[in-house]
Amino acid sequence: MNQLSVPKLFLAPMEGVTDWAMRDLLTSLGGIDQCVTEFLRITEHLMPESVFEKNCPELKTNSRTRSGTPVFVQLLGGKAGPLAANAVRAAEMGALGIDLNFGCPAPTVNRHDGGATLLKSTERLYEIVKAVRDAVPAGVPVTAKIRLGFDDPSACLANAQAIEAAGAEWLTVHCRTKTDGYKPPAYWEWIAKIKEVTKIRIVTNGEIWTPADFRNCHATAQTNDYMIGRGALRDPYIFNKIKKSFIENNIPMTTFSEVKTLIPSFYASSAVYVNDHFAVARTKGWMKQLSLSIPEFQDIFEEMKVLTKPNDFKTRLEQLL
Numbered sequence: 499m500n501q502l503s504v505p506k507l508f509l510a511p512m513e514g515v516t517d518w519a520m521r522d523l524l525t526s527l528g529g530i531d532q533c534v535t536e537f538l539r540i541t542e543h544l545m546p547e548s549v550f551e552k553n554c555p556e557l558k559t560n561s562r563t564r565s566g567t568p569v570f571v572q573l574l575g576g577k578a579g580p581l582a583a584n585a586v587r588a589a590e591m592g593a594l595g596i597d598l599n600f601g602c603p604a605p606t607v608n609r610h611d612g613g614a615t616l617l618k619s620t621e622r623l624y625e626i627v628k629a630v631r632d633a634v635p636a637g638v639p640v641t642a643k644i645r646l647g648f649d650d651p652s653a654c655l656a657n658a659q660a661i662e663a664a665g666a667e668w669l670t671v672h673c674r675t676k677t678d679g680y681k682p683p684a685y686w687e688w689i690a691k692i693k694e695v696t697k698i699r700i701v702t703n704g705e706i707w708t709p710a711d712f713r714n715c716h717a718t719a720q721t722n723d724y725m726i727g728r729g730a731l732r733d734p735y736i737f738n739k740i741k742k743s744f745i746e747n748n749i750p751m752t753t754f755s756e757v758k759t760l761i762p763s764f765y766a767s768s769a770v771y772v773n774d775h776f777a778v779a780r781t782k783g784w785m786k787q788l789s790l791s792i793p794e795f796q797d798i799f800e801e802m803k804v805l806t807k808p809n810d811f812k813t814r815l816e817q818l819l
């Protein structure tokens with residue numbers, strides 16, 4: 499990659515976090531090129547359209563956030579047939595692409611034959627990606643997201659080859675095994691090894707919290723595409739900053755006053771998305787993350803976390819922010 503070319507940046511799917519309201523807010527700040535929905539778990543059945551609409555309200559707005567960022571629908575499961583049928587339904591509803599989740603470490607998901615447990619079987623990954631690819635219209639990309647392996651990181655080589663052979667458009671790699679969980683570091687060095695054995699477009703993911711982390715990751719992975727998850731919650735401007743860092747030096751730290759103005763509108767859109775109780779829970783969750791990166795949020799979060807009634811929460815939010 500040309501050292502000066504600005505990368506494409508993806509907002510990571512995070513179940514219980516990057517819902518419509520969070521995608522809407524973060525993409526409105528700029529710098530994000532692609533979103534993926536939280537996973538939709540598929541077992542046997544064809545999901546009703548209402549389930550897809552809840553997972554991806556953007557299906558009603560040309561599968562783009564209000565600021566125009568494309569959103570792919572992510573499916574998770576172990577059965578090729580039902581995954582393909584549900585992918586077709588999402589495509590019929592206007593999904594711009596289907597992402598397949600093979601990285602989820604949650605025990606319940608893994609016990610039910612979904613997520614990272616599939617990384618143990620290269621054949622099954624191939625079978626699922628191929629079935630979904632064959633089922634959806636050619637113009638709708640099918641993509642996949644993996645961890646390096648279940649417990650053996652070298653599994654990523656054969657798995658990436660299988661996913662490429664099955665016709666995936668790109669492959670996101672969270673550079674840790676399922677056994678690693680979320681424990682730092684992320685092993686970005688595996689990306690070079692995957693690139694030696696495949697030609698598939700790779701999206702590098704894991705442990706990018708700051709523009710400096712991005713630089714290190716980029717120097718190691720040398721891809722054009724990067725995905726950021728938790729770092730976006732701690733600094734909602736990280737995508738912009740990374741892009742600016744290609745043209746400017748000395749990118750300033752994100753300040754309390756920049757972020758505090760985002761909170762009331764996030765609360766309001768979370769309330770529209772579900773309801774006020776949901777908005778209280780989601781806003782608390784985000785403030786907790788912010789309190790880990792912006793000191794001024796620590797006392798505010800401590801005070802707000804005990805408020806459960808939406809009216810109390812909203813009133814105090816207005817007073818404090």
Ligand SMILES: Cc1cc2nc3c(=O)[nH]c(=O)nc-3n(C[C@H](O)[C@H](O)[C@H](O)COP(=O)(O)O)c2cc1C
Nearest residue numbers: 510511512513536537599672704705706726727728
């Ligand atoms: C709370 C939470 C929920 C997540 N949900 C999903 C999900 O629905 N689909 C998925 O592919 N990955 C999911 N992930 C994994 C992230 O997309 C990403 O791979 C991981 O957080 C590593 O990136 P990061 O270090 O930038 O956070 C989730 C991660 C977290 C922390």
